[in-house]
Amino acid sequence: MGILEVRNVSKxxxxxxxxxxxxxxxxxxxxxxxxxxNGAGKSTLLNCFVGKLIPDAGTVMFNGHSLLxxxxxxxxxxxxxRVFQTPEIFSGLSVFENVIxxxxxxxxxxxxxxxxxxxxxxxxxxxxxxxxxxDVNMQDKRHMxxxxxxxxxxxxxxxxxxxxxxxxxxxxxxxxxxxxxxDTNNTIDLLxxxxxxxxxxxxxxxxxxxxxFSLAERITVLAQGTPIAEDIPANIKGHPKVQxxxxxxxxxxx
Amino acid sequence: MLGLDKNDTKLLLIVICLxxxxxxxxxxxxxxxxxxxxxxxxxxxxxxxxIFGIFAIGFNILFGLTGYxxxxxxxxxxxxSYSTVWMFKLLSMNVLPGLILAVILSGLFALLIGYISxxxxxxxxxxxxxxxxxxxxxxxxxxxxxxxxxxxxxxxxASDPQYLMDETSLTSTHFFGLAMSASQKVLFLGREFTFNFxxxxxxxxxxxxxxxxxxxxxxxxxxxxxxxxxxxxRLNYTGINTRPYALAAFVISGMYAxxxxxxxxxxxxxxxxxxxxxxxxxxxxxxTILGGAGTLMGPVLGAGFIKYFENIFSKINENVLHQWFxxxxxxxxxxxxxxxxxxxxxxxxxxxxxxxxLVVIFLPGGLVEGGQRIAALLRRMRNKxxxxxxxxxxxxxxxxxx
Numbered sequence: 001m002g003i004l005e006v007r008n009v010s011k012x013x014x015x016x017x018x019x020x021x022x023x024x025x026x027x028x029x030x031x032x033x034x035x036x037x038n039g040a041g042k043s044t045l046l047n048c049f050v051g052k053l054i055p056d057a058g059t060v061m062f063n064g065h066s067l068l069x070x071x072x073x074x075x076x077x078x079x080x081x082r083v084f085q086t087p088e089i090f091s092g093l094s095v096f097e098n099v100i101x102x103x104x105x106x107x108x109x110x111x112x113x114x115x116x117x118x119x120x121x122x123x124x125x126x127x128x129x130x131x132x133x134x135d136v137n138m139q140d141k142r143h144m145x146x147x148x149x150x151x152x153x154x155x156x157x158x159x160x161x162x163x164x165x166x167x168x169x170x171x172x173x174x175x176x177x178x179x180x181x182x183d184t185n186n187t188i189d190l191l192x193x194x195x196x197x198x199x200x201x202x203x204x205x206x207x208x209x210x211x212x213f214s215l216a217e218r219i220t221v222l223a224q225g226t227p228i229a230e231d232i233p234a235n236i237k238g239h240p241k242v243q244x245x246x247x248x249x250x251x252x253x254x
Numbered sequence: 255m256l257g258l259d260k261n262d263t264k265l266l267l268i269v270i271c272l273x274x275x276x277x278x279x280x281x282x283x284x285x286x287x288x289x290x291x292x293x294x295x296x297x298x299x300x301x302x303x304x305i306f307g308i309f310a311i312g313f314n315i316l317f318g319l320t321g322y323x324x325x326x327x328x329x330x331x332x333x334x335s336y337s338t339v340w341m342f343k344l345l346s347m348n349v350l351p352g353l354i355l356a357v358i359l360s361g362l363f364a365l366l367i368g369y370i371s372x373x374x375x376x377x378x379x380x381x382x383x384x385x386x387x388x389x390x391x392x393x394x395x396x397x398x399x400x401x402x403x404x405x406x407x408x409x410x411x412a413s414d415p416q417y418l419m420d421e422t423s424l425t426s427t428h429f430f431g432l433a434m435s436a437s438q439k440v441l442f443l444g445r446e447f448t449f450n451f452x453x454x455x456x457x458x459x460x461x462x463x464x465x466x467x468x469x470x471x472x473x474x475x476x477x478x479x480x481x482x483x484x485x486x487x488r489l490n491y492t493g494i495n496t497r498p499y500a501l502a503a504f505v506i507s508g509m510y511a512x513x514x515x516x517x518x519x520x521x522x523x524x525x526x527x528x529x530x531x532x533x534x535x536x537x538x539x540x541x542t543i544l545g546g547a548g549t550l551m552g553p554v555l556g557a558g559f560i561k562y563f564e565n566i567f568s569k570i571n572e573n574v575l576h577q578w579f580x581x582x583x584x585x586x587x588x589x590x591x592x593x594x595x596x597x598x599x600x601x602x603x604x605x606x607x608x609x610x611x612l613v614v615i616f617l618p619g620g621l622v623e624g625g626q627r628i629a630a631l632l633r634r635m636r637n638k639x640x641x642x643x644x645x646x647x648x649x650x651x652x653x654x655x656x
Contacts, residue, residue: 050491076493088491092484093477101481102492104474110495113502115475118257122474165493 003028003169003201004049009058011044011225018044019055020225026169031195031202033212036222037245042205043085045222046173049203050082051075063168073110079168085177087154089161091147095138098146098157100129102164128164136160136190152183159190163198170194172204176211188214213237221245262468265550269464273457276300277447284444288578291569294562297437297450298521302561304456305517308463310541310553312510315467316503317539318548319476321483323380325535326367326387330360330508332394332530334515336401339408339525346418347410347427349434349455349520353513360512361505368504372497375486387535394527407526427520429455434521452521459517463510464554470506471550479503480548511538544613546620555621560606567602571595 002025011019019041026032034042047053048060051072060067067075076082090098103125108114120126133139136156141149146157155175162170175191176184188211194200195215206212212219213233220230223245229236236242258266272279281295294300309331317323337359338352345351371382394402402408410416427434434452441447470476478499481489486496519525528534537560545556575591575598582590597605617623 071495072490073493073495076491082491084491088485088488090481090484090488093480097477097480101477101489101494104478105493108474110493111498113475115470115473115502115506116257117474118259118469118472119474119477120259120472121257125474161488161492 002026003063004203005059005061006045006048007059007061009045009048009055009060011041011048011053011055017225019048022058022222022225022227024220024227024230026201026203027218028168028201029199030217031191031204031215033204033206033216033219034222035206035209035212035219039224040222041225042222043173044225046082046171046203046205049075049171050080076105076165077110079165080171081162081165081167081169082171083155083158083162083173083175085174087151087158089146089154089157091145093146094142095144095146095149095157096129096133096142099132099160099164100125102161103128103132106165132160132164135163150183151179152186155179155183155187156190159194163194163200166198167200170200170202172202172206174206175204176206176208184208184211187211191215256465258468258472262472266461266465266468269551269554270461273304273461274454276303276457277449277453281445281447285446286444291574292566294566295448297435297448297453299561299565300450300453301456301517301521302565303558304453304460305514305521306538306541306557306561307460307554308456308517309511309514309538310545310557311460311463311467312507312514313538314507314542314547314549314553315470315479315510316507317542318553319471319479319483320500320503322372322375322500322504323539324371324383324504324507325380325532325539326371326383326385326390327507327511327538328530328532328534329367329387329390330364330511331515331518331534332390332525332527333360333363334512334517335519335525335529336394336408336515337512338516338519339410339523340401342410342416342427342519342523343408343414344417346416346423347425347523348418349427349429349516352520353516356512356516356519357509360515361509363512364505364508365501368501368508372500372504384532384535387530388532391527391530391532394530402525402527404527407524409524427452427523456517456521459513463513464550468550475499475502483548540610544610544620546622549620549622552620552622559621563602563606563609567598567605568600570598572599574598 004026006022006024009019009022022045034045036042044053048055049067051067051070051074054069062078062080065078090101100119107125130139133142136159138153138156138160141153146154149157176187179187191202192215195202204212204215216233218230219233219236220227221236221242222228228241228245229239231239256263277295277300280300281293283289283293313327334356337355338349341352341355367383367386371379371386374382395404424431424433432451434455437448437450439446439448478489478494482496482500489496515529518529541556541560542553543556544559545554546552572591572595575594576587579587579590595601613620
């Protein structure tokens with residue numbers, strides 16, 4: 001059994017069938033990419049994993065727990081972290097504060113009224129946050145306001161925030177969207193490094209085939225809300241259905 | 255010291271010194287001089303500085319940290335005042351039971367209002383709190399008259415039970431026998447300083463309230479509140495349930511408001527429904543923004559500023575203006591006085607409004623930001639005179655520390 005089991009999931013938006021009887025198994029420790037043309041239902045599927053959308057039918061099980069109808073913070077506390085298409089960080093706070101918040105969330109759960117201790121005196125948490133910043137190579141920017149970071153650094157910071165929680169499953173929604181090639185390559189390197197050192201299960205939704213084929217160990221191709229193929233990258237490239245639906249024409253060279 | 259780092263300890267010590275020396279600092283002009291009316295060192299006003307300081311410090315924990323703008327905090331001020339006066343009526347004129355009840359009841363009331371209002375955010379939250387406060391105000395005037403004494407206001411009568419009173423008890427408000435109205439006047443260099451027990455009682459509580467808010471600002475809880483202000487989505491996806499955090503901030507700030515209301519009644523044992531009206535809620539919003547929302551000292555500065563205007567500028571009338579400008583030729587004097595009289599006396603709120611607009615437009619960080627800019631300017635000027643380039647020193651970034 002995989003760490004994430006999606007069974008017969010369907011979702012309609014009015015007359016539009018966004019997801020149609022999707023079955024998917026994500027094995028623990030793998031990097032699994034979900035690709036597909038625009039409107040294939042990739043983001044809808046991801047939103048069903050994190051509690052943002054509730055499917056009309058089917059089940060989503062994570063590590064034996066149903067994720068259906070759960071609040072995002074509860075799903076996160078189970079061990080699922082998410083990286084957004086546009087980096088979601090705490091813009092008004094310093095880089096260091098951005099990273100220490102998830103450390104507290106991991107230790108203290110979804111609510112704790114610790115109003116008297118001082119953040120600076122929580123030595124364990126401070127050390128952990130410092131270590132996370134070293135891991136993503138941002139320790140020299142710790143005092144900077146997160147709002148003033150470059151797009152690439154915001155992405156790194158968001159990754160550090162997710163990793164600070166030692167998640168079992170990391171969901172990445174187009175992690176390199178809108179990035180320059182250099183930033184994209186840095187992000188790929190960072191994700192490879194995370195995969196090597198931490199062995200976290202990752203689900204990546206991505207348009208950029210360069211990213212997908214650099215990282216993924218398994219690929220699922222969605223088209224019109226249904227998975228049309230699932231295999232290792234080498235086989236996906238030559239899959240006739242995939243070529244027809246997605247990789248045909250200009251994309252095949254990627 | 256006291257779990258604070260070096261800078262915060264320094265800040266706290268400065269606040270303590272300033273608060274303790276207020277009766278002297280606010281009395282800089284000699285009695286009988288033309289400027290004497292700018293002196294603010296009389297007990298009634300100083301008590302208000304401290305009490306509204308507490309109100310604004312508490313409000314800042316909600317608005318400054320989480321960004322939730324409540325327009326209904328006067329309701330808690332009113333609840334605090336009514337509870338305290340009821341304790342005077344039932345027990346004795348000792349303020350302690352009243353203040354304790356004020357904090358507890360306003361906390362419970364805040365829990366109820368916060369629980370409902372925090373289901374929405376932004377403008378809807380503000381409107382909900384405003385509606386609740388106006389409801390409380392109207393109910394206090396009408397159906398709750400047996401509890402609030404309606405328009406007359408709740409006050410202590412000789413016929414009240416006062417179970418803990420005996421022949422030796424004071425009949426004015428006191429703290430274990432020390433009367434709030436007790437004052438010591440000292441004449442020094444033509445200035446009359448009034449050291450009033452009521453003021454020092456409020457001041458000590460205000461310092462404690464400031465210290466507590468300082469600890470909250472520096473705590474993981476305070477960090478979560480600031481995170482709510484910047485990005486609730488990320489906080490939810492970081493495993494944090496934001497609502498109990500916002501509710502806790504709401505209740506804490508409600509308790510601060512209740513304490514302030516209780517202190518108002520302790521200085522003058524009277525509680526009226528108008529204390530719950532929306533104008534009072536608006537005043538605390540103005541205080542916080544004028545001083546600098548989200549900063550530690552801002553709300554205190556804002557509270558002092560507004561209370562000073564309300565009490566000092568409102569006393570300057572046309573006669574006073576004529577006195578000031580009597581050295582001018584008659585026609586010109588009349589013209590100047592005619593222009594200025596709109597801004598003083600009853601027109602004090604016009605001056606305050608203008609000032610508020612200037613601050614919001616040019617200093618979005620409030621008076622605290624103004625102070626920081628002046629400090630940065632002075633530092634640059636000093637660096638230049640030392641022959642260093644201004645770029646050597648790192649610029650100041652406004653943080654919650656200031």
